[in-house]
Amino acid sequence: MRNNLSKITLLFVIGIIFYSCSLVKRVPEGKLLLTKNEIYVNDKLVKEERINNLVVQKPNNKFLTYPLRLSLYNLAKKNPDSSYQSWLNKNPKRRTRLVKLLSEKQIQRFGKSFVVSGFSNFLKKTGEPPVIIDEKRAKTSQNRLSQYHYNMGYFDNKVEMTIDTIGKKRGKLSFNIATGSAYIIDSISKSIESKAIDSLYETERDASFIKKGEAFQYSNYDSERKRITQHFRNNGVYHFQENFVKFDNIIDEAQKKLEVVVKIEDRSVKEGDLLVKKPFNLYxxxxxxxxxxxxxxxxxxxxxxxxxxxxxxxxxxxxxxxxxxxxxxxxxxxxxxxxxxxxxxxxxxxxxxxxxxxxxxxxxxxxxxxxxxxxxxxxxxLLPRKKMELNVAADFSTSDIQDFGITGNLSLTFRNVFRRAETLQLSTRGNIGSSKDLANPKNVFFNISEYGLDAKLSFPRIFFPLDTRRIIRKEMLPTTNMNFGFTRQTNIGLDKENFTSVINYNWTPKEQKTVRFDLFNMQYIRNLNVDNYFNVYRSSYDRLNELAQDYNYIPTGENLTFPGAITFIDDAVNGTIPNLTPTDADYRTISSIGERRKRLIENNLIVSSSITFSKNTKSGFLDNNFYSIKAKVESAGNFLSLFNSSFNEPLSSNGNRTILGVEYAQYIKTEFELVKHWDFGKKNTLAMRTFAGIAIPYGNANSIPFSKSYFSGGSNDNRGWQPYSLGPGRSGGINDFNEANFKLAYSTEFRFRVGGNLFSALFVDVGNIWNVFDNVEDERYTFNGLESLKDLAVGSGIGFRYDFNFFVFRFDLGYKAYDPAREMGDRWLKGVNFGKTVLNFGINYPF
CATH class of the missing domain: 3.10.20.310 (membrane protein fhac)
Incomplete structure (x- = not known):
């Protein structure tokens, strides 16, 4: 044991020495590799990002505390072409033989080829050269730190800079800042030559960013200059620009105070060869x-x-x-x-x-x-757009159901249709895709297909019988959209036709805020291949087949036909199977499978209205410090319920009211989503998403249509589970496509740069789905108050992203950190091993 411990210790020490030496391999003698920057303000270490960013030189980037790119750079040969030439010249006969075989020109070109130089050049490009401490650049950092604190009101600040050696060829930079006392604004006065803008200035003087009694801050002066200019130019001062606003600071060094004078002189106008001063006027x-x-x-x-x-x-x-x-x-x-x-x-x-x-x-x-x-x-x-425009597009996509898809779009746009700037767009689309999760008896790669037709008519105003201009003013940029569509999906199991008709209104009440109101949203879904149900929902069939053998409904070793599976359900529910009573768990299982089948094969008619409010504070593509909120309330079936009596339609087999022979859905649904990003600089971001949604059936329905229900798992949800495989509750995801009407989800991930355009992320996803206020009664599936929160699943893992500038390719490795399908006491970390990795691919970030 002692021998083994000695060997381990020796190997560890050798590893440390090798690691230390390899990192400084390219550091010249007498120079130091920058390993750390330390900034002390009044003897306190400061880690604030905006202050640390003032230092010009930064240590080499690290991946999980290790300078990976520096190591890659050090692996490259310093001068691979020179090494090649030395190898050639070492043996004169070698060059002679190669010249006879090839030629002198080819031999020289070979030295620049990938075989000789390419890999080293790749390592240099991917890697990062060592950051050598440069005293001149350190002085620049010292000056920048001093200027920063001067702009914060510390006019007498002093910055000391030291370079410390902390190992072989390694060093750190330390900056110690003594700020002194901040200078306080003691009084504010004005000197404005033009009477017109002097009066205008007084109307909003209290809104000034420069305030008496506060410390001097240069940023406040800049903000005040912008405020004054904006105020003037929005109130008639056409010729005014920011550079007309000047500030005089009269400094009292003894009292650490200053007097601020806001100066606005008359503008200078060139008349002939002379500059003439003219007052500002309101236009x-x-x-x-x-x-x-x-x-x-x-x-x-x-x-x-x-x-x-x-x-x-x-x-x-x-x-x-x-x-x-x-x-x-x-x-x-x-x-x-x-x-x-x-x-x-x-x-x-x-x-x-x-x-x-x-x-x-x-x-x-x-x-x-x-x-x-x-x-x-x-x-x-105004430059008009083309009155008629044809667009053709193709796209590659991936989703929670479709592993890979190719979509083609053809659209024809007609502008100014009724001479009031209306836009009519007619489009058709087709898609073929592949999914390993769906029935694929012929074992073909493209087992999903879809095509559709759409018509969209847009009005750049609120198109409504009543006058809404007092509520939705024209500065809110309102639009009205009327959409009509038909989609047919084939080869995905049940096959479906989907007819939609939507009238919605959109407007922007304030900057960063949008509202969408769907006055009318009709969706009719018709299942075309209901006989294929048990091919799609194979786990339901397998369970029925086991129970049919257990109760001797079929001989051991034989299997139910698909029509026979439906007959078995009917016989079980009607009580014609011996030894199977309504109190048995197996009876409830068979009945539940039958009810689920009936629900999923029935055609759906959904007529709803909804309102959605969104706010997004993201100011630009590069802004990584923002939040977005989205809240939605939707109600379905009320309009049809109100007028149903006039249709005199017969009730369905479930006892529910129908329209044209189809049961209509009736529910109320509400959702809330919050996304928040924190930017830590250096391409490091912490992102968080919270979601809660519930759909409650009532009136003419005791369940939610499949298209309006929730699922959990997948590349944009809980990445420890495949899509539709998590929940409901602690049921264990026993169905092929598990869904429910209540969902809670929370995700957070820390994104950081590995090198170049390659990024990584550590993530944790929490969430689940449950049934609530519907026809499901099994407590494993239902939400039963706060005690059901213990069934929240936790997925975690690591992801990699490559930024192609116009999109991000994402690859995540997810693991079941806490699995509610397992028994209590056996839920934590049972799914965390490489053999149980859940692979997730996606385009762009999940939130």
């Missing part, structure tokens, strides 16, 4: 011209048609193709109003929202005919 809009066929004033001389509508003059090259109201309703610039940047921005957004023009050009020119000399003419240049 009003005197005239608005709209050019519908050109993007610049160069084409004005080709105008041959014009019309005046209200206070707008609309020009066109030929006959005007648009009803004037359709255009003017999208314009917020009004005659007689003060010039406003907000009005220009809203007008640009609103005109773009019509989807019949490209992004407009809006120019202002001074109205020389106006006697006040304080008037502007607004010229709006």
């Amino acid at each position: 009003t809009i005197s005239q608005i011209n709209i050019f519908t066929d050109n993007s610049s004033r160069k084409g004005n001389n080709r105008i041959n048609d014009s019309t005046t509508y209200r206070d707008y003059t609309i020009y066109s090259f030929g006959k005007l193709d648009y009803k004037p109201k359709a255009i003017t309703n999208a314009i917020f610039i009004e005659k007689g109003k003060l010039f406003s940047d907000n009005d220009r921005t809203l007008t640009s957004k609103s005109l773009s929202n019509l989807k019949v023009f490209y992004y407009p050009t809006i120019e202002y020119v001074e109205d020389t005919s106006d006697t006040t000399k304080n008037a502007l003419i607004a010229n709006i240049y």
